[in-house]
Amino acid sequence: MHNIYVDGGTKRQREIANKVISFCIKRLMPRARSIFVDCHLTKSMTDLGGCWLLDNNRSFGIELNTVSKTKEFIISLIHEMVHAKQYYTGELIEVLTKNKKGAIVNKIIWQGKDCTNIKYDNLPYELEAYHMQDNLYKEYKKYDKSNTI
Numbered sequence: 001m002h003n004i005y006v007d008g009g010t011k012r013q014r015e016i017a018n019k020v021i022s023f024c025i026k027r028l029m030p031r032a033r034s035i036f037v038d039c040h041l042t043k044s045m046t047d048l049g050g051c052w053l054l055d056n057n058r059s060f061g062i063e064l065n066t067v068s069k070t071k072e073f074i075i076s077l078i079h080e081m082v083h084a085k086q087y088y089t090g091e092l093i094e095v096l097t098k099n100k101k102g103a104i105v106n107k108i109i110w111q112g113k114d115c116t117n118i119k120y121d122n123l124p125y126e127l128e129a130y131h132m133q134d135n136l137y138k139e140y141k142k143y144d145k146s147n148t149i
């Protein structure tokens with residue numbers, strides 16, 4: 001059983017978000033049994049969205065900007081769910097570590113490679129998410145047609 005919680009936004013946006021998240025879990029984490037997603041829809045963020053780990057690699061927090069049109073809203077949610085998949089598989093991990101000066105810093109590791117100093121446009125996990133989001137959107141549209149509530 002997966003647990004999906006969506007709050008904020010309009011009723012319609014919450015319904016869409018629930019469907020998109022269910023689709024992405026089935027499609028991207030087909031063998032997972034208990035995924036937990038806590039998704040917050042908000043107008044008051046500057047980015048399109050964000051995804052982070054909660055207690056373990058099966059539970060995710062997502063924040064999503066609601067100012068975009070429905071298509072962009074769905075695509076940015078799919079994008080964040082690709083990041084959830086990356087955390088789930090362990091391809092993407094974040095570790096707290098000390099730098100040379102002894103300060104605690106957050107390191108982002110993608111497939112064993114430290115990505116902390118790579119520019120956003122070149123981050124391999126972002127490239128994967130951008131690469132996958134459009135095809136997944138097309139698949140989602142088909143899925144949505146055959147699974148109307």
Ligand SMILES: [Zn+2]
Nearest residue numbers: 079083126129
């Ligand atoms: Zn991203």
